[in-house]
Amino acid sequence: MKLSSVRKGPFTLYTIETGRFKLDGGAMFGVIPKPMWEKQIPADDQNRIDMAMRCLLVKSEQTGRLYLIDNGSGDKFNEKMSAIYDFSYPYGNLHDSLAAHGFTADDVTDVIFSHLHFDHCGGTTSYNEAGEPELVFKNANFWVGAKHWATANSPNIRERASFFKENLEPMRLSKRMKFTKEGDEFEPGFGMAFVHGHSEGQQLPVIRTGDFSLVFAADLIPTAAHVPMPWVMGYDMRPADTLSEKEVLLKQWFEEGCYLFLEHDAQNEVISLVQGKRYIEAGDAITLADL
Template sequence: MSSSKATFGNFELYTIETGDFKLDGGAMFGVVPKTLWSRGITADDKNRIPMTMRCLLIRSEATGRIYLIDNGVGTKFDDKMSKIYQVDFSTKELLSSLKEHGFTPDDITDIIFTHLHFDHCGGTTYFDENGKLQHTFPNATYHVTRKHWETAIAPNAREKASFLAENIGPLMETERLNLVGDPVEYEKGLTSVVVNGHTLGQQLPKIDHGGRSLVFTADLLPTHVHVPLPWVMGYDMYPAQTLEEKKEFMDRAADENWFLYLEHDIQQEIIQIERDDHKYKVSNTLTLNEL
């Protein structure tokens, strides 16, 4: 396993690879026909596409804080769930990735959750040898938008399967949960863009320095194949709202040459986009090392 790192203003950035998994290709692309999306990503015999869970660690030189954005699916799945989602830790794993960059779970001061679907927050806790849930990051404050927290603890029937009790319960019980508003500023140069189409209150962390911006796109833009505006996931709770938010986001990303950090793209880590005859296309691909 080899992860990337970069310096971005007062921030040191580290790619944290937490594992691979698979999701249904049709669900990942909604109403887009397979004949179109399969040109960019290949499905297996069960129509599942390969995805990764690529998180981002941010060390602030200004404050000394060490932020981790999301933490993957974790290790709490039983054999049945692991098989369904084809969870693979053979080459990528949360603790190993942290160690590769010289960090331990105890070092993390803040965890910024984009949202609390199981593939974004499962690594927060683990089962010990007695089957008891333990917190992986004992010194971290957990940051979730208030709007999303209210959704996670009382989800609708369609979204309920994404919020697992073993993930949400320990957050409800801890005193280290910090509910943030909209907009969010964690410190100078580190903010979040909040969007509500995929799930209410999803936050996309944004790092700014010297006129350049890096945005952690989470599930607004899960892969580079999702760049076309109408290519919206079937998993989105409010797809029409996603369309509006995505257009505004993509316009800014193209106008301001944002670097877009892709959480789920197994092929590309960071992309930039441009307009092409009122549409969008990838103009550049790179890794954190090349930022």
């Protein structure tokens, strides 16, 4: 299984692979012409590109808490949806990855969501023998941006198809929902940045310890090909805002020496940032173990 880990200060970081799926390449790159984006990520005969659902497990040696950032799409899709997205598990699923690092879902104390689109939170629940969705993480708190929780529960017509009741309702009923806002931290050295172009209130977890910084880039920078300024997803609710957020945050993260952990890039796990002629660009592609 393609997994890696690293200890940085009080945090041990683990790659969690939850599966692969495919999305339309045109939708992933918006106004960028196919002859340009296909050089970066080739498409299949249905114009779909390979996408990872790579999550990050963070163990705090100070507090003993075990944080899981996002958890993939889960296993609740019917045959039609499975065919559309072509789900596959070349490196195992969520539970395989946890087990490879010596953990189970019951060990997770906190599930942090970048946002609640199905490919980021579907692993939160699974169907029981009665066909009802139940929580996979029996002992965890569920952390999401307060603004995004409101969006997920009252989405606009364009975004509605990305939020599934079977993922959200069991969390609501659990009484373990926790809501974050600007300036919050999960614990010292572990905070978040908020962005709103892709979906209102998306939170990007950030780990800072000593001279090391790592950003879970989620759907602000889903792949290394999305680092260049004009390369923005057609899925974004407010693409002009995404451009502004990228320009500000990439400059900040480059100056800070941040690495980006890429959730959806099927080939690249972590990248550095470098200064280009005009804007910040993607640097070296590495793994957690290389940090």
